[in-house]
Amino acid sequence: MNEDTKALRDYLLEVLHCEKVIYMAKQIKTKLSEDINELGKVKEMVRGVSTAKGSIGLGIFVWFAVVAVMIILAGVVGLLFNSEGVELAIMLISVWVIGPFAGRRASDSLKKRREAADQPRIEGEYQTALRREATRLENENRQKALLQPQLNNINQLLSSTEKILKELYGYGIIFPKYRSLIPVAMFAEYIESGRCSDLQGHEGAYNIFENELRLNRIINKMEVVIERLDSIQQTQYMLYDAVTESNRIAAAGLGELHEMGKSAALTAMYTKESARNSKTLVELNRDPYGTLRTKYGQYYHG
Numbered sequence: 001m002n003e004d005t006k007a008l009r010d011y012l013l014e015v016l017h018c019e020k021v022i023y024m025a026k027q028i029k030t031k032l033s034e035d036i037n038e039l040g041k042v043k044e045m046v047r048g049v050s051t052a053k054g055s056i057g058l059g060i061f062v063w064f065a066v067v068a069v070m071i072i073l074a075g076v077v078g079l080l081f082n083s084e085g086v087e088l089a090i091m092l093i094s095v096w097v098i099g100p101f102a103g104r105r106a107s108d109s110l111k112k113r114r115e116a117a118d119q120p121r122i123e124g125e126y127q128t129a130l131r132r133e134a135t136r137l138e139n140e141n142r143q144k145a146l147l148q149p150q151l152n153n154i155n156q157l158l159s160s161t162e163k164i165l166k167e168l169y170g171y172g173i174i175f176p177k178y179r180s181l182i183p184v185a186m187f188a189e190y191i192e193s194g195r196c197s198d199l200q201g202h203e204g205a206y207n208i209f210e211n212e213l214r215l216n217r218i219i220n221k222m223e224v225v226i227e228r229l230d231s232i233q234q235t236q237y238m239l240y241d242a243v244t245e246s247n248r249i250a251a252a253g254l255g256e257l258h259e260m261g262k263s264a265a266l267t268a269m270y271t272k273e274s275a276r277n278s279k280t281l282v283e284l285n286r287d288p289y290g291t292l293r294t295k296y297g298q299y300y301h302g
Contacts, residue, residue: 015165026158
């Protein structure tokens with residue numbers, strides 16, 4: 001591998017690393033943001049309502065009792081006034097008016113007594129629910145306070161890495177069409193494995209990439225890569241390795257955060273990548289890819 005090819009390989013590996021960190025950071029940021037937004041939400045607490053009911057049986061009993069009394073009264077009135085019409089009227093009124101009214105009143109009165117008896121239980125359940133809600137809010141707000149600094153860290157890492165990646169792409173070494181994780185991973189793999197030594201030309205990385213896309217040997221959509229990750233290990237190894245490692249770190253870190261409120265894995269990653277970014281920024285000031293920029297400089301806008 002000649003010096004130009006080594007320089008191109010080193011450049012592509014640096015770009016690939018930035019793309020990998022950004023992919024991982026965005027995963028963590030999305031999940032942390034979702035968790036923080038869901039935590040500490042106040043729920044409206046509604047006091048319960050008694051489900052006590054009256055008694056149909058009691059209503060019917062009172063109805064019939066009233067009717068029975070009224071029938072007796074009707075008989076007495078009929079005898080006193082010798083009037084079957086008055087007797088019949090009293091009986092009809094008792095059956096269809098007084099009886100139902102008395103039965104309903106009796107049932108409603110029973111319902112009110114039962115509702116009154118239910119109030120201590122309902123109030124007790126309501127106060128218990130209020131205490132549980134207060135405890136939940138306290139715990140979730142405490143957890144939220146622990147997650148927010150982690151989100152701040154990931155935002156800082158994402159911002160600094162994106163700045164470096166913008167500068168690396170700004171050299172104009174890679175054609176704009178190919179400035180994303182999948183193409184860069186493939187170009188790095190082609191050169192690292194010896195399949196080519198340049199980006200351009202008939203046997204260059206661009207041409208190999210386009211041919212493999214045309215033959216459906218590789219995947220160029222990130223959502224499909226994520227769905228079929230295990231199936232690309234042989235054909236897109238460096239992409240598989242980058243995505244797998246990012247997923248592993250993100251899952252381990254988020255898992256620790258949810259279990260313990262802090263994550264050694266995320267802290268180690270922040271520290272390592274932040275230090276690397278600081279070192280890379282210093283190196284970029286020395287223009288380490290000047291030769292490549294001269295060779296591929298038609299896309300340079302610095």
